[in-house]
Amino acid sequence: MKLRANLIIGGALFALAIVVGLLAPWLAHTDPVLDANLMNAEEPPSWTWWFGTDGQGRDIYSRVVYGARISLTVGIVSQLINSVIGVGLGLSAGYWGGWWDDVVNGLTNLMLAIPSLIFALAIMAVLGPGLTSLLIALGLTNWSFTCRIARASALSLKSQGYVQAATVLGYGDLRIMITQLLPNMLGPIIVIGTLGMGSAVLSEAALSFLGLGVRPPFPSWGSMLSEARDQITTAPWLSVFPGLAIFLTVLGLNLLGDGLRDILDPQSRSRRS
Amino acid sequence: MTGAPLIEVEDLRIDLDNGSGKVPAAEGVSFRIDRGETFGLVGESGCGKSISALALIGLLRQPLSIGAGAIRFDGREIQGLSAAEQRALRGNRIAMIFQEPMTALNPVSPVGRQIAEMFVLHKGKSWREANQLAVEALASVRVSAPERRVKDYPHQLSGGMRQRVMIAIALACGPDLLIADEPTTALDVTVQAEIIELMRNLCAERGTAILMISHDLGLVANVCRRVAVMYAGRIVEERGSADIFRAPSHPYTQGLVASLPRLGSRAALGRNRLKEIAGVVPAITNFPDGCRFNPRCTQATDICRTVAPTADFLEAGGLVRCHHHA
Numbered sequence: 277m278k279l280r281a282n283l284i285i286g287g288a289l290f291a292l293a294i295v296v297g298l299l300a301p302w303l304a305h306t307d308p309v310l311d312a313n314l315m316n317a318e319e320p321p322s323w324t325w326w327f328g329t330d331g332q333g334r335d336i337y338s339r340v341v342y343g344a345r346i347s348l349t350v351g352i353v354s355q356l357i358n359s360v361i362g363v364g365l366g367l368s369a370g371y372w373g374g375w376w377d378d379v380v381n382g383l384t385n386l387m388l389a390i391p392s393l394i395f396a397l398a399i400m401a402v403l404g405p406g407l408t409s410l411l412i413a414l415g416l417t418n419w420s421f422t423c424r425i426a427r428a429s430a431l432s433l434k435s436q437g438y439v440q441a442a443t444v445l446g447y448g449d450l451r452i453m454i455t456q457l458l459p460n461m462l463g464p465i466i467v468i469g470t471l472g473m474g475s476a477v478l479s480e481a482a483l484s485f486l487g488l489g490v491r492p493p494f495p496s497w498g499s500m501l502s503e504a505r506d507q508i509t510t511a512p513w514l515s516v517f518p519g520l521a522i523f524l525t526v527l528g529l530n531l532l533g534d535g536l537r538d539i540l541d542p543q544s545r546s547r548r549s
Numbered sequence: 550m551t552g553a554p555l556i557e558v559e560d561l562r563i564d565l566d567n568g569s570g571k572v573p574a575a576e577g578v579s580f581r582i583d584r585g586e587t588f589g590l591v592g593e594s595g596c597g598k599s600i601s602a603l604a605l606i607g608l609l610r611q612p613l614s615i616g617a618g619a620i621r622f623d624g625r626e627i628q629g630l631s632a633a634e635q636r637a638l639r640g641n642r643i644a645m646i647f648q649e650p651m652t653a654l655n656p657v658s659p660v661g662r663q664i665a666e667m668f669v670l671h672k673g674k675s676w677r678e679a680n681q682l683a684v685e686a687l688a689s690v691r692v693s694a695p696e697r698r699v700k701d702y703p704h705q706l707s708g709g710m711r712q713r714v715m716i717a718i719a720l721a722c723g724p725d726l727l728i729a730d731e732p733t734t735a736l737d738v739t740v741q742a743e744i745i746e747l748m749r750n751l752c753a754e755r756g757t758a759i760l761m762i763s764h765d766l767g768l769v770a771n772v773c774r775r776v777a778v779m780y781a782g783r784i785v786e787e788r789g790s791a792d793i794f795r796a797p798s799h800p801y802t803q804g805l806v807a808s809l810p811r812l813g814s815r816a817a818l819g820r821n822r823l824k825e826i827a828g829v830v831p832a833i834t835n836f837p838d839g840c841r842f843n844p845r846c847t848q849a850t851d852i853c854r855t856v857a858p859t860a861d862f863l864e865a866g867g868l869v870r871c872h873h874h875a
Contacts, residue, residue, distance in 0.1 A: 437652030444606060445718065446640030446671060455666065459657040 283535025289528025293521075297344035304338035309493045311335065318511050328513035330503070336513060339495040340521050346496040347525070350410060350480040350489075351473040357415030358476075359469050362422025367453055367461070369423075370430025380423065387420040393482055400488040410489045414476050422468050429461035436460075463537040470533030474526035481522070497522050553624050554581040555725055555758050556605065561618035563600050563609065563782075565833060572834050573616060575601055575782040579860075584725065585756040587749070589769030589790065591805075592779035593830055598762045601779075602728050605760070606643050607635040623725070641671040644719035646712070646748075648731035653715055654703035660714045661687065661699025667721040686717040690747060709740035716748055720757065727752055730762045745772055766805055770794055775867075778802050781831055781841040788867035798869040800846045801826070840871065848873050 296303060305326075316333035319325045327336035369380035387395070396413040403409035430453075433439055439456050447456070481498020483489035490496040492503065497518040504514030561578040564571040575597030582588045590598045603609050605620055607627050620627045622638065630638070639645075647653045655663060664686050665679035674682065680699070687695035690713040703711055712732065719727055729748065733741035749772055752759050763769050769776055770790040777787040778801065786799040797803045804826040814821065828845035831837055837844055843853040852872050860868045 437647060437649050438655040441645075441647060441653040441715075442655075443608060444639055444645045445667060446636045446638070447666075448636060451670070455658070456655055460655070462657075 280535050280538065282531040283539070286528045286531025286533070286535055289524050290532050293344055293348055293525045293528065296341055297348050300342045300345055304335075304341045306335045306338045308334065308339040308342040308495050311338075318507070320511070321513050327517040328511065330511070330514055331507065336500075336517050339500060340497065340517050343495040343497045343500060343518060344521065344525075346407065346490050346494070347477050347480060347498065347522070349407070350414065350496075351477040351525075351529075353411050354414035354418070354476045354480075355469055355472040357411070358419040358472055359422055359465065361416070362419035363426045363458070363465060365419070366423035366426025366428075367430050367457060370427040371434055371449070371453055371457060377427075380427070384420045384423050384427075387417065392417040392420075393479060396479065396483060397486070397488065400483060405488045405491060407490060410480060410483060413483070414479050418472055418476065418479075422465060422472070425464050425468055426461060429464065430457050433457050433460050466536050467533040470529040470536075473529050477522055477526060554621075555584045555586070555623060556760075557581045557619075557621040558601070558605070559619045559621070561601065561604060561620060562616035563597065563604055564614050564616035566612040566614070567834065568612075571616065573782060574613065574833055575779075576616075577783055578618070578779075580777055580784065580787065582726065582758050582760060585753075585758055586775070587752075587759045587761065587773040589761045589763065589773035589776040590779060591763060591766050591769050591776055593764060595830065595833070596779040597782040598779050599730055602645070602730055602760065602762055605728065606639050606645065608639075637671070640667060640719075640724075641722045642724050643726045643728065644722070644724040645728040645730065646715045646719045646732050648734045651708065651711065651735065654711055656703055659700050659702055660706065661701075664699070664714070664718050664721055667718055671722045682721075683717075686721050687714070689720075689751065690714070690717045692717075708736050709744060712736060712740075712744050713747065716744070716751065720751055720755065723755055724757055726758045726760060728760045728762070731764070732761070733768070734763075734765075741768075748772075766793075767809060778805070781836055782833070783841060783870065785842065785871065786867070786869045788863070788869075789865075792865060792867065796865075798863065798867075798874045799842075799871045800848050800873075801842050 311334060313333040316325070316329050317331050319329040321328040325335055325337070327340060329335055365380045365383070369377040395417045399413040399416060400409055403412060434457065439452060442452050442456050477497065480489055480496060481501055484491070484496055484499035485502035490499055492499060500518040501515055504511070504518070508515050558578055558580050562576040563574045565574040578597070578601055580588065590601065592598045600609065600613055604615055605627070607630070609615060615628060622643065627635065654660065661680060661683045664683035665676065668674040668679035668682050669676060683699055684695045687698055692698050692710065692713055703714075706714065727748070732748065733744050736744060745768065748759070751757070759772065761769055761772055770793060773790050775787065776790045776793050777784045778793070778799065779785065780801050786793070786797070786802045788798070793802060794806060797806045804824070807824040808826065810823055826845055831841065831844070837854070839855045840846070840849070840853045840858050843849040846853065850873070856872070858870045858872045860870050861874060862868050
């Protein structure tokens, strides 16, 4: 059996991020919000302060550990919402065609035309700041690529022999979509989904920076990056460690998506065995 | 419903909407198939045989539509049924197998599951029962070690195996009619013979009627009791399959039979050029007036070029559509 390096490394990085998020209270050295102490302000990384401290003397390591919770929640949940919306609309539009296809296409083009961050901003402005509205805003604005992919896959899959065979064998539309089309388009959907999780983590950062997402003093990787912006020359560790966390998580997600796609394709599965 | 044919097609016309108007892709198609009977539909590519079969199961899609005529299955008109009622027929009472066993199975689903789904869908079985029945179904199409094979994915099976699986799926619910559209075209000749034999035996055991569609006259005559030959959207001759070889009536059928290569003919008759029918099939938008075969027919006269021949019933049984039939 060939070693699937991308799957193992990607899975390990993503799992690490999740474990860190789950075990944050035990892994963190200090409370990420309350343990501010100006005596320790802007300490560079050392044995006491692994990732250094910020201008208010808070432990960056602890804040990065706690930040995993918010960043991952936003990334996973909002991308799940996106995937469900995108696949639901794209799959049905591609399969049914007709006026429904036109409607979905119009909506998708609309979403692609408006920068999704601006759209998310508008939704946030209506719902008010906070984690829940952040999830809703990001979950409703980034489904267009998934939708496009799902629609294109459905279009090409529906002329496949087995889909037509299913029609002939008396499968209903819904059953065809779920048992015949969906499993066959899962590969690209998962890859898009993992990429989307990465970009959702980044969008969260942007919205938090604008004061609409997670508000200080609560830590998310994005907001930490934003706060560190001014001190990037004097205290680079403030931006390096949250940035590294984002980088590794997104890298892990992409590798994982790649590895999953290989697994979900039964042809490559048999080549392995 | 004794006496009534299983399926009865009456004067069916199928229209092709080519953007500027409707042209008939097939017309005047009539035939009937009794319970347990084997019926063959032979013709060249594009002669309308496959779309006639699709019309039978109510699956014509734009740009094709039924223009006129009636299709009755078990005495009930197919067009009169709701979409849900048609769906309940498909796969349950009318099943179909395709020419491409490579692509007719879902690549991401184990074959056992695909068989089992038929029982769940049409017979309301639980998945547990259905999986058990799937093993039996696979055994019935002579797949060895079926309890292991059910877990295989289509790409792990050979072409012949996949066609066996297709037959298992098609016959899972014990349909009354099996439509076989070029079921063995993609297979080796030896495998082809096995598959045909298997299909014929299973259907005979279960009293399933077969509608076999093919361009291979020999194959169809071998499997079916009666054969209809289609040309350019019309049935030109319908006969018992033994008769059609012995004494083809329509010039087109005569041409087909004459053009079959025969084993040993070179030894007996010397080096001979294989017979052919001169000319090409007319385009669907440009069918000739009168008998559609007239431009290629050696016996054509003036009447053939103006008047479409009606169906003449032959004394020996069967019918032919030709002004000069033998």
